[in-house]
Structure formats: structure tokens, C-alpha cells
Amino acid sequence: MNITVLGAGAWGTAFGQVLADAGNNVTMWAIEPEIVEGIRDHHHNGVRLPSVAKLPDNMTATGDRAEAVKDAEIVVVAIAAQFARVALAEFKNLIPQTAIVVSLMKGIERTTSKRMDQVVREALDLPAERFAAVSGPNLSKEVADRQPAATVVGCADLDNARKVAKACTTDYFKAFVTRDVIGLEMCGSLKNVTALAVGMARGAGYGENTAAMIETRGLAELTALGKAAGADPKTFAGLAGVGDMTATCGSPLSRNYTFGANLGKGLSVEEATKASNGVAEGVPTTSAVVALGKELGVATPLAYAMSRVLEDGISCQQMLGLLFGDEITEE
Ligand SMILES: NC(=O)C1=CN([C@@H]2O[C@H](COP(=O)(O)OP(=O)(O)OC[C@H]3O[C@@H](n4cnc5c(N)ncnc54)[C@H](OP(=O)(O)O)[C@@H]3O)[C@@H](O)[C@H]2O)C=CC1
Ligand SMILES: O=C(CO)COP(=O)(O)O
Structure with a gap:
């Protein structure tokens, strides 16, 4: 062809x-x-x-x-x-x-x-x-x-x-x-936001537990948002969902992960942008996810926390603190 x-x-x-x-x-x-x-x-x-x-x-x-x-x-x-x-x-x-x-x-x-x-x-x-x-x-x-x-x-x-x-x-x-085109689109876009957060935690020196927590909550967030947008929930458990989340959040080859890692090491958004080897799509996508969550009535604590990092320069610890509310909830 x-x-x-x-x-x-x-x-x-x-x-x-x-x-x-x-x-x-x-x-x-x-x-x-x-x-x-x-x-x-x-x-x-x-x-x-x-x-x-x-x-x-x-x-x-x-x-x-x-x-x-x-x-x-x-x-x-x-x-x-x-x-x-x-x-x-x-x-x-x-x-x-x-x-x-x-x-x-x-x-x-x-x-x-x-x-x-x-x-x-x-x-x-x-x-x-x-x-x-x-x-x-x-x-x-x-x-x-x-x-x-x-x-x-x-x-x-x-x-x-x-x-x-x-x-x-x-x-x-x-x-x-x-x-399931919608499912693929939601997986690909939202895992980049999660990769920014995982990278940031890694850059700040945190280990496997913290990374696993962010990835799992990121997957829950993208599943909820994706379902509300009309995606098939099965897609999130597949290559484009869990698969891409694992690859992107686990590799310094990912521009999003690396961008986050640089933030975690103390670089500003501007400095991390300069250091980036290609486009880190999660950066402009983060605020779009927050807006989409509001439009669809779905909570997006992870995207919101990352938007505060990107817009207000909050620390990794403050970002992680925004992932969960104070009350005890079912997972
Ligand atoms: N890299 C990866 O591992 C993967 C990337 N993706 C996705 O694929 C997409 C492209 O990624 P990738 O190729 O890696 O990104 P790069 O940063 O390597 O390249 C970005 C591309 O966009 C082009 N571009 C930017 N602005 C414009 C414009 N105004 N008009 C026309 N072209 C423009 C660039 O052109 P120019 O060089 O002329 O600036 C370049 O070809 C992204 O959405 C990414 O999330 C998906 C899976 C894997
Ligand atoms: O989407 C990717 C791998 O599937 C590439 O991720 P980055 O855009 O973060 O490099």
C-alpha cells in the first residue's frame, strides 16, 4: 500500500x-x-x-x-x-x-x-x-x-x-x-498525565509503593472518565490501558515520565520543557483532563493535583497529598 x-x-x-x-x-x-x-x-x-x-x-x-x-x-x-x-x-x-x-x-x-x-x-x-x-x-x-x-x-x-x-x-x-476508539484515545492521553506524576515521585526519590499507588489510582481515574465518555471498560485492562500505563510509567524513554522526574528533582516547568527530548503530551493535556472531568461530572484528583504542579509549582509531597480526601472510602 x-x-x-x-x-x-x-x-x-x-x-x-x-x-x-x-x-x-x-x-x-x-x-x-x-x-x-x-x-x-x-x-x-x-x-x-x-x-x-x-x-x-x-x-x-x-x-x-x-x-x-x-x-x-x-x-x-x-x-x-x-x-x-x-x-x-x-x-x-x-x-x-x-x-x-x-x-x-x-x-x-x-x-x-x-x-x-x-x-x-x-x-x-x-x-x-x-x-x-x-x-x-x-x-x-x-x-x-x-x-x-x-x-x-x-x-x-x-x-x-x-x-x-x-x-x-x-x-x-x-x-x-x-x-472502541474512545477507549483508545482516553487511555493514550490520560496515561501521560499519570506518567508525569509517577516520574515526579521517582525524581523526588520515592520507590515502588508510591509509583504503584499513583499508577493504580491513575488507571481508576482514566477508567471512570473513559466510561463517562462512552468507552468500553474492557479496553482499560488491555494493551492500550494497563499495558501502556506500565510501559510509560516505568521507562525513562518516556518523555512524560522524564518530564515528571525532572520536576521531582526540582526543575521548574520551564526548565523541564527545555530539557525535554520531544513533546510531553501530558503537560497541555492535564488541564484539558480536569476540564473534561468537570464537563462529565467525574472526579479527577490526579489530573487536578498535576495541574497544580504545572500551574502553581506545588511540591511532590503536596501533589501526593491532593490525591486522597480525608474520609475513609471504599477503593
Ligand atoms: N514517542 C513515542 O514513544 C510515542 C509517541 N506517541 C504520540 O505520537 C505523537 C507524536 O509523537 P512523537 O513523534 O514522538 O513526537 P516528537 O516530539 O518527536 O515530534 C512531534 C512532531 O509534531 C510535529 N509538529 C509539532 N508542531 C507542529 C506543527 N505546528 N505543524 C506540523 N507539525 C508539527 C513535529 O514537527 P517538527 O519536527 O517539524 O517540529 C514532529 O514531527 C504524540 O502525540 C505522542 O504522544 C504515541 C506512541 C509512542
Ligand atoms: O506513548 C508512549 C509509549 O507508549 C510514549 O510516551 P511519551 O510520549 O511519554 O514518550
Whole structure:
């Protein structure tokens, strides 16, 4: 198949390699000429994925939007979530009417509290059956190293989910399918907020008990919010839920975990942003989750506590103190 990936960041490029390894012709679109030239002329993305010495031969790049998508059967979107709407507006009349559009993004739009399925479909005026989300425990560097991993492809039309899953299946990358797009979106976005908190606790020197407490309460929070948004509770126990929570909250390869760890070590939000090796989606997503919780009538103590860290600079101990009320409750 001809597949175009919009955004040659770490995950966009690593997923592009998966698609190329699966036998597809892959075109990466990027704004920065340095990235385009690197991938097109040298099969290397030295800016965002330097660990891969040589990207596959069936992977090229362009900075021209029309050229990028003109023959695409699948268009994959891997742009930082807060910029997706603006970036996609430029592709609205260029993407073929038959193409399936796949989002790899894990974030909630801060200005609207909308999930990426909503943002992408609104920006491109796309029917539900032509939108798919991909979410799972997929730290980009490990996937780029071709370490065994699995993911979940969600689409309202299960045949289209299968088409996308087949397109990204290799001997090291396995894709499952689901109809639960909302569940995938909620898992991917909210685990980033939890990873910020776990990272912060680790950076402050706390151990396994504290990390497990935050992860478990984070999972409870994302399950409650996801259910209220219309997700299937089963999704939270799967790869995109518990799976991604485990990977992201347990690895310094995660930008969200590392951002949190830097806060825990005493860096300011500004300093942690400067130190970040790519987008930490949990940062802008945190306040969007708090707003979404209010909209859906679901308590979001973890997201609220992290929003106080990000907005008011409260300490790790103060953040942890906000996770629980004073009264004794059932778990
Ligand atoms: N890295 C990972 O392990 C995983 C990441 N994800 C998700 O995938 C998404 C992308 O992540 P990743 O590739 O790692 O992030 P990076 O930080 O490596 O790259 C961000 C990408 O967004 C692009 N971008 C930013 N602003 C704009 C804009 N205004 N217009 C167009 N493009 C823009 C960047 O382009 P430029 O380089 O030109 O600035 C770059 O391609 C995120 O939502 C992330 O949560 C999901 C699973 C795994
Ligand atoms: O989503 C991820 C792994 O599944 C990557 O997490 P980060 O965006 O925090 O690096």
C-alpha cells in the first residue's frame, strides 16, 4: 500500500519504519527541510530518531503537502496533539476521499477538551469509518530497535481497523483491533498525565509503593472518565490501558515520565520543557483532563493535583497529598 505519515517525529518515524518493514511504500511529510532531506537523501532522521542508522529503502520524505498525500491509501497523523487541528487544516482538500486517516497522537486538545479522534475528524471533515486510532505500549526507541511490541488499532468500521492492522504487522510488531476508539484515545492521553506524576515521585526519590499507588489510582481515574465518555471498560485492562500505563510509567524513554522526574528533582516547568527530548503530551493535556472531568461530572484528583504542579509549582509531597480526601472510602 502507499502510506503517508504526517509528522516525522520520533514516533512518526519509528512507525513509518514499521510500515516500511511490513512492505508498504512509505512517504514521510515534515515541515523542517533538514528532516525531509535527511530521510529522503540519507535514510536517516538525525533530529528526531538518531538511534536508527539507516531507515528502510522503501521510505522517503517530502515537504510538499499535495505530493505527500496524493496517492495515499492510508494517511497517518503523528503531529504534536496541540498543533494537529491547525496542521491538518492544510491537508483538508488534499487527502484522497478513499484514504483511511490514522492517528498516533496521545493527547487532549487544551482549548476544547476534545480527543484526537474528534479533532482529526472535525479538521478533515472525516466520517467515523475512515478514522482509526493506534494506541498501545509503544515507546518509539524500542519499536525503532525492532524489539517485540504490540498495539491496538481502533475504528468504528472493523474491516478498516483490520486493513490498518495488516499494514503495520511485522515479525516484531503485532496489532490487535477494536471498535472502541474512545477507549483508545482516553487511555493514550490520560496515561501521560499519570506518567508525569509517577516520574515526579521517582525524581523526588520515592520507590515502588508510591509509583504503584499513583499508577493504580491513575488507571481508576482514566477508567471512570473513559466510561463517562462512552468507552468500553474492557479496553482499560488491555494493551492500550494497563499495558501502556506500565510501559510509560516505568521507562525513562518516556518523555512524560522524564518530564515528571525532572520536576521531582526540582526543575521548574520551564526548565523541564527545555530539557525535554520531544513533546510531553501530558503537560497541555492535564488541564484539558480536569476540564473534561468537570464537563462529565467525574472526579479527577490526579489530573487536578498535576495541574497544580504545572500551574502553581506545588511540591511532590503536596501533589501526593491532593490525591486522597480525608474520609475513609471504599477503593
Ligand atoms: N514517542 C513515542 O514513544 C510515542 C509517541 N506517541 C504520540 O505520537 C505523537 C507524536 O509523537 P512523537 O513523534 O514522538 O513526537 P516528537 O516530539 O518527536 O515530534 C512531534 C512532531 O509534531 C510535529 N509538529 C509539532 N508542531 C507542529 C506543527 N505546528 N505543524 C506540523 N507539525 C508539527 C513535529 O514537527 P517538527 O519536527 O517539524 O517540529 C514532529 O514531527 C504524540 O502525540 C505522542 O504522544 C504515541 C506512541 C509512542
Ligand atoms: O506513548 C508512549 C509509549 O507508549 C510514549 O510516551 P511519551 O510520549 O511519554 O514518550
